[in-house]
Amino acid sequence: GAVVSQHPSWVICKSGTSVKIECRSLDFQATTMFWYRQFPKQSLMLMATSNEGSKATYEQGVEKDKFLINHASLTLSTLTVTSAHPEDSSFYICSAHGLAGVEEQYFGPGTRLTVT
């Protein structure tokens, strides 16, 4: 089956610094990747849709200048949280959709971000 990896699995950073999270599709090419944020005991909230070679599409209320997304290749998308603050502490999950004839999205294992 399709595998999506994320790196790092967890990260602790100081307030004001930036953190980059990578999402890779390991055995397929993903034309579209999605970035979600999940707070404790809550559901997944879509932040943005990332497309290879073009600008990301952000959901309403998500600051594009704070959450920078780069989809440089068909197997890699990155999310950079700039000037992180404690309220950005969350579980960030990416998913990929790229297999022809396959309906579901494949999710990465998630990245736990803690901002101190």
Add this chain to the structure above:
Amino acid sequence: GQNIDQPTEMTATEGAIVQINCTYQTSGFNGLFWYQQHAGEAPTFLSYNVLDGLEEKGRFSSFLSRSKGYSYLLLKELQMKDSASYLCAVRDPTGFQKLVFGTGTRLLVSP
């Protein structure tokens, strides 16, 4: 707007059957998905419905009624490992086919 509702929590006993409901009001519809998520882990795919009716896959079944904006996930012969969150998601037919997730249901299976 998008509105997808699920019960917040449910409890059930090992070996029993439980039904988790999902109601949706969305601007578009191109399929409904159910995912299972254990705490601290990524969601895993359970089922997909795009036409009305019941889809069965082992101990799990999912039902869809598009006219009613309603779906349910049925779990049979519950096991302790089924304790998890269950997420209902509707796929947007426009653009990049994004998923809009419901509020999620935490299921606790007790002995």
